Amino acid sequence: MKIAIYGQSYYNENNFKALNILLEALRKESIDIYIEENFKDLHAPKHNLEAFSSLDNSFDLMVSIGGDGTILRAITYVRDLNIPIVGINTGRLGFLATIRTEGISEAMRHILEGNYKITERSLLEVSSDPKHEDIEATNFALNEIALSRKNTTSMITVETHLNDEYLTSYWADGLIISTPTGSTGYSLSCGGPVITPKTNSFVVTPIAPHNLSARPLVIPDDTKITLKVSGREDQFLMSLDSRIVTLQNTTVVTVKKASFSVKLVELLDESFIDTLRKKLLWGEDRRN
DSSP, X not given: OEEEEEEOSSOOHHHHHHHHHHHHHHTTSOOEEEEEHHHHHHHOTTSOOEEESSOOTTOOEEEEEEOHHHHHHHHHHHTTSOOOEEEEEOSSOXXXXXXXXXXXXXXHHHXXXXXXXXXXXXXXXXXXXXXXXXXXXXXXXXXXXXEEEOSOSSOEEEEEEETTEEEEEEEESEEEEEOXXXXXXXXXXXXXXXXXXXXXXXXXXXXXXXXXXXXOEEEETTOOEEEEEESSSSEEEEEETTEEEEEETTOEEEEEEEEEEEEEEEETTOOHHHHHHHHTTTTOOOOO
């Protein structure tokens, strides 16, 4: 078995602790362990382990150490290789990374024994006209694609078409196109609905819209979304999860469902509904 380990490229004591527990669990088995080169230099320089800068389909599993943001970066290595991702949560909320540090050893024992399930998550794919080098290199997002204003306090206008049919022009700070996975992220903070992972839908959520009748819109995930920005500045920002590019207002952005999905590992006693209830404290009274 061949396992890749990934974490953010800055030193974190919680990540260091989690990595050492993970390595202790993996070394009990006959496993080839590879650590992302920057993460290894910071957290495991004394360990005699192989490093990687890219992945191929010889890997059986990737373990992400950090939070949900770390998983969003991990998928840029996994891409369309169908390598399942295990999320270890050393951060805070963690809808995707659900294994806590104290549960690593037991969780990995179950996973190595095959006692787990796979949940497949859809992604967004983006293209631009004219083309942009950074978008061409990594043109997908697991959570959301967001367009927002740059270098101004003024709102922007986002002209929006669905399957080439005009929808509306959002006058707002920006616009979010979210997957079901991303529905518990930025979109939720802007008033968007929570969508279960197997729902074949995307959400269009305006960011602080001035036209107050504008509300989040749930659309089928086979919809082609075309966006064009105008405003007082000549440029706007577009984010693909945690990656940001600057585009000219003349750019036409097209968003659609990606041709591949990401596989996330869940333990058999985990479910999205259970995670949702625990993370959002549903049913709990926390009043003073």
